[in-house]
Amino acid sequence: MRSTGVLALIVAFSAWGAFAQEHRQISYTQVLTLAARVSPTMRVARAEEGVIASEVGIAGVLPNPTFFGGTSTQAAKVSVGVSVPLVILGQRGAAVRASQAGLESAHIGTDAVQSDSRAAAARSFVALWLAERTAEARAKAETLVARLEEAVTARVQLGGAPEVERIRSNALKLRAHAEAVQSAQLVRAAAADLGRWIGSSDASELRTEGDPIVPENPPPLLSLLDHVGQGPAVAREKAAARAAQARADRERALVRPALTLDVGMDAMDPTLPATNYRAQLGIELPLFTQRAPFIQREDRSAAAAELRAHYQMTALGADLIVAYRTFEATTASKLTLEQAGIPAAKAAARSTEESYTLGRASLEAVLDADRTLIDVELSWLDASAARANAWIDVEHAMGVK
Numbered sequence: 001m002r003s004t005g006v007l008a009l010i011v012a013f014s015a016w017g018a019f020a021q022e023h024r025q026i027s028y029t030q031v032l033t034l035a036a037r038v039s040p041t042m043r044v045a046r047a048e049e050g051v052i053a054s055e056v057g058i059a060g061v062l063p064n065p066t067f068f069g070g071t072s073t074q075a076a077k078v079s080v081g082v083s084v085p086l087v088i089l090g091q092r093g094a095a096v097r098a099s100q101a102g103l104e105s106a107h108i109g110t111d112a113v114q115s116d117s118r119a120a121a122a123r124s125f126v127a128l129w130l131a132e133r134t135a136e137a138r139a140k141a142e143t144l145v146a147r148l149e150e151a152v153t154a155r156v157q158l159g160g161a162p163e164v165e166r167i168r169s170n171a172l173k174l175r176a177h178a179e180a181v182q183s184a185q186l187v188r189a190a191a192a193d194l195g196r197w198i199g200s201s202d203a204s205e206l207r208t209e210g211d212p213i214v215p216e217n218p219p220p221l222l223s224l225l226d227h228v229g230q231g232p233a234v235a236r237e238k239a240a241a242r243a244a245q246a247r248a249d250r251e252r253a254l255v256r257p258a259l260t261l262d263v264g265m266d267a268m269d270p271t272l273p274a275t276n277y278r279a280q281l282g283i284e285l286p287l288f289t290q291r292a293p294f295i296q297r298e299d300r301s302a303a304a305a306e307l308r309a310h311y312q313m314t315a316l317g318a319d320l321i322v323a324y325r326t327f328e329a330t331t332a333s334k335l336t337l338e339q340a341g342i343p344a345a346k347a348a349a350r351s352t353e354e355s356y357t358l359g360r361a362s363l364e365a366v367l368d369a370d371r372t373l374i375d376v377e378l379s380w381l382d383a384s385a386a387r388a389n390a391w392i393d394v395e396h397a398m399g400v401k
Helices: 002-022 028-038 040-059 091-157 163-195 221-225 232-254 292-357 363-398
Strands: 025-027 066-070 078-086 207-209 258-267 276-284
Touching (some): 040 091, 091 163, 091 207
Parallel strands (some): 025 207
16 A cells, blocks of 8 residues: 555656646646645655554554573473463454554544645645736736826827826836736745645746636535535544544553463473473453553543534534635625726726827826726736635635545
8 A cells, every 4th residue: 555655656746747847837626636646744644644554553463472491400400481471351452443543533634634735735826826817917007007108208299298297107117017027026936835735846937727616606505514524624533532432442451451371391300200281370460550540541532532523513614604705705896896897997097098198188097097907907816816715715614625
């Protein structure tokens, strides 16, 4: 199993390396797939799960027998024997079951880590998507301001506007250029942040392909709330409770006496007519090593895990409701900007610029109209990203892996 997992990681890394070199673009689905395979958090979780899997074998190890031999001058010339611990009263089985319960808890914990990695990678994709679209909007704004500067220069040359307007338009152009350059650099930063979740040390040249996957018509909230208790975050705490109960059973089994069988023989004893064979059974009495505090600790650990499971259900339910309502709000904002805000701002900017060219509007009016258009477009991008992040939070609350 371990070699298969390592082979899968090697194949994933190789595929990612070829992908990054040839295409330098990545889709939302590819990000989620790579995050589940090669993200650092998943690699650590699988490694820790492998360690706990080894403990199952350790719990089933039987104690070694003890061989002894000796001689004497007045009694048996040869005395040999063996002492064999007898683990026959359920101690070994209880230890193995406790380790298996711990492995089950670790396995479900890996599922929870996968859900967390998926959500983090998805948010990083959205951040890169937003950074790219913002850079495009800033570049578009720079082009718009450059076109405005040409119109202002033409009016100044014809004497229809004072020289100060050309200076102001040039300053605005420089500011738009600086914002465009900054936005372009922030794209590389967002790409590098995404790289940590897909197994890349430097993904600063990576770009998104397509948009984040967000449903147009999500299921009703009540139907989604039913999935909260089935997610890995709650299941992990329930598994931890079962593991603690199994450890408590192991401690109870250790209260039972430990048996030791000793067998041996004495040969060439001048005081005996023949070889003497002997056997004895030793019983360890648990008089001084009491297991009650250990049992109490595990029982309390199980009770605490049950309380954490209940808390997780309550918290995730609240998170789901908050994320779902946020999704509804951002969807409404996005649609409003998309259907009314952006078309109105574009029409106003175009009309004001034409009026300025004809000398019917001031430069301030043109600047205000252009600034409004840029702000509306950026608000639409922010709403789209917030909507995608809200749905990611919905899926994370449900424990989607």
